[in-house]
Amino acid sequence: MDMKMIEVQSVYKSFGSLAVLKGISLDVAKAEVLAIIGPSGSGKSTLLRCLNRLEEIDKGTIKIAGQILVSDVDGVSHYAPPAEALAICRQTGMIFQNFNLFPHMTVLQNVMEAPMTVKKVKKSEILPEAEELLRRVGLFEKRNNYPSQLSGGQKQRVAIARALAMKPDIMLFDEATASLDPELTAEVLKVIGQLAEEHMTMIVVTHEMGFAREVAHRVIFMDHGEIVEEGHPDQIFSQPKHPRTQAFLNSIL
Amino acid sequence: MDYVLEILGPMVDGSLITIKMFAIVIVLSLPLGLLVSLLRISRFKPLRFAVGTYIWVMRGTPLMLQLLFVYYGLPFLPFGGIMLTDMQAAVFAFTFNYAAYTAEIFRAGIQSIDKGQYEGAKALGMTYMQTMRRIIIPQMIKRVLPPISNETISLVKDTSLIYILAMNDLLRTTRAIVQRDFDTTAFIVAGVFYLLMTLVVTFVFERLEKHYAAYEG
Secondary structure, rough: OOOOEEEEEEEEEOOEEEEEEEEEEEEEOOOOOEEEOOOOOOOOHHHHHOOOOOOOOOEEEEEOOEEEEEEEEOOOEEOOOOOHHHHHHHEEEEOOOOOOOOOOOOOOHHHHHHHHOOOOOOOHHHHHHHHHHHHOOOOOOOOOHHHHOOOOOHHHHHHHHHHHHOOEEEEEEEEOOOOOHHHHHHHHHHHHHHEEEEEEEOEEEEEEEHHHHHHHOOEEEEEEOOEEEEHHHHHHHHHOOHHHHHHHHHHHH | HHHHHHHHHHHHHHEEEHHHHHHHHHHHHHHHHHHHHHHHHHOHHHHHHHHHHHHHHHHHHHHHHHHHHHHHHHHHHOOOOOOOOHHHHHHHHHHHHHHHHHHHHHHHHHHOOOOHHHHHHHHHOHHOOOOOOOOHHHHHHHHHHHHHHHHHHHHHHHHHHHHHHOOOOOHHHHHHHHHHHHHHHHHHHHHHHHHHHHHHHHHHHHHHHHHOOOOOO
């Protein structure tokens, strides 16, 4: 399996005068699980958000499943036409730290919303699929509850089911467990682990080093908008080469 | 009591004019206000400016003046004046005036929705229009119900301004009766009528708030 699902080349991104991404390049292969670690403000979340165009880059190239989302034309980013860019981004699903569930819809409605609105799938078609997804994340019994009636871990599992309902090829996790208690974190990590076993291509921005080590095939350490070090989890966590990686890992372990 | 029964007929007729005005204006001004609020936050700057100017004029001049202008002024516009009946003129002026106020309420409601809702929708592949229609506006409606209820109740009473166009609404009818009979009982009856109308409006909005109370957020 050598096919590249994500190709990022020399991506630059600034917020005003603050350079957040300083020439990032990375590839993610099909069925690969990539963990991105690093201190807050290192640009790891921004990088993730650039992959589905929640942020627009200033310079560089991003390809998703071989299709060009944005390319570099004379040093300026040039995005695919809106409809095409939207279609390219639809191949990714994203999970947020704050869940971003739709509070005015029940759990089941949250899961069915995007397929019905975006893909125009009939309710009768999506209903069994949505119920099956909720069973997979262990929340079928909660299908008629509103998000406000759920725990954080349950909310995040609904968010995962909701993203999966769009049948993405790639899942992006943006600190999915950062706002959860430890015991709720475990139930979410279990679901992400299951996805890895099913060979979902994933990028996981995380503070959960144990999880990164266990599930990821490759780990990237980012700091100050640059990729400082990358390698196999065992190598990164046991024998980090770069002093900044060592300092970071020492500070959190 | 006999006197009250005697004046009731014309007062009910007046109330029907008031209710008709109210009903038409509310049905037209709420959707128009929503449209205006969406234009007000559009990314297209000239559009934002034009809508901002419209809202400024509507909120910055008396409704009475707008009413008089539409009825007496529009027929004399330089390029093809528009002649409206009193009812048309009143509906026109009220609708555009109330749309300006409700637009600002809708805008505040839309802007109070968490940015994460847009991101969640976008990450699912929804377009801006889909996001507004399915995610943002439904949540906004819940939040703006109390201020919209205020505006709606104001409208019930503000319709009395149409007396200036010699339309026989509830208040003008009442005044005519008082001046004819030298008896102020009609004022009290009119007050009761207005209270009944606003009671219905209050009841409808309470039901709506209960409906939206199903979820938090």
